[in-house]
Amino acid sequence: MVAVIIYYLLKFLIGTRGWQILTGIGIVLSLWFFAKLLKLKTVVWIFDNLWTVGIFFLIVLFQPEIRNALAKLGEKGFLGERGFYFNKNSRNSKKVIDEVIRASTFLAEKRIGALIIFERFTKLEHYLEGNYVKLDALVSLELIINIFEPKTPLHDGAIVIRNNRIAYAKCVLPLTINTDIPSHLGTRHRAGIGITEETDAVALIVSEERGTISLAYDGILYSDLDNLTLKKLLMEFLGIETNKRNITKDLREIIRDKYSDYNPLRKVNKWKR
Structure with a gap:
């Protein structure tokens, strides 16, 4: 024992x-x-x-680790995982994800970097650093593009989405201390991985250098995602109401085909060039 x-x-x-x-x-x-x-x-x-x-x-x-462990215990509970609804209105949540994916695709094509954080159970205020800005704005393609457009006041940092609204912008996040991260991953990827190591948040990263979209969750990085894979992973990680059996089956196929050495029972980092 x-x-x-x-x-x-x-x-x-x-x-x-x-x-x-x-x-x-x-x-x-x-x-x-x-x-x-x-x-x-x-x-x-x-x-x-x-x-x-x-x-x-x-x-x-060990205060951060104790807090993280208790948060995960509260998330899963004693009788198994409770599941997470990103918002009670599943239709609005799906529209938010669609807007984020459309904006991310546009930014990736234009080689404009972006970091978008989806808050789940753990409140992120205590993890945000720097002079972040409170917004409480509707999530839209135009607003996300405008925020991350270079030389605009809010472009430097991450945005946080809470309850289907953009709650904060210009956020500085804790960086991962994992030394195994490949050198081609920059500050945005390290911040995205770092916040998902310390909280239950989901991070979407658009690479300015490579024009690719990645997703970080529970310290694991899923790189070079196409729109279909990105949407399915977001729906799964955020627990949005849908046909769960089909999503789980599709995810198994995605992980088997694109992440053949991914082991869901072991907390590892998966880097893909």
Whole structure:
């Protein structure tokens, strides 16, 4: 039982900031062990007194990971995943996705970079950095294109869609610390992956350099997507009401054909050139 708990704890932490902190704690523990082995009394005394307050330091250091774990527990619940409705009005949600895909396709053709975040259960205010702008605007092709048009005031950063409306623009997001990311992926991709590692959000990234559209969810990047695949993945990740059986079947075919080594039971990063 203990081994199972340790396994899932390590599986959850690998690839996050908590993993680096855990590595640092391991180094400190090694120093403490060698200090006792070499009978360095002063160093051992310091370490022995640190352990009394160490639990509070751990809670502070692992606050983002603890918050993320509790959020995922609340999302799935004790009786399995509850599912997510992007909005109670499924028709409006589908129209929003259609507008986003149309805008993303136009931006990709024009080689204009964009980062669009769909908020799910976890509120994103605490993860936004910089002087972001509150909008509360309807999602439309024209507005999205205008926001990301170069040299406009709001083009630098991400937009956040909440309840079928653009809630924020010019958002700076936390970057992933994953060192395995290919060098050709820029700041937008790293920000999109980073926000999906720390929250349950879905990130759509338009590459300015390559003119391609990617999707990030749960720290996994789906690259070079066509419009049909993009729409099906968005519908699945956002849990919009539709024929779930057909979508799941189609997704299996998509993943098998385009992501043959994708394993849904293991949190890995899939990069595709």
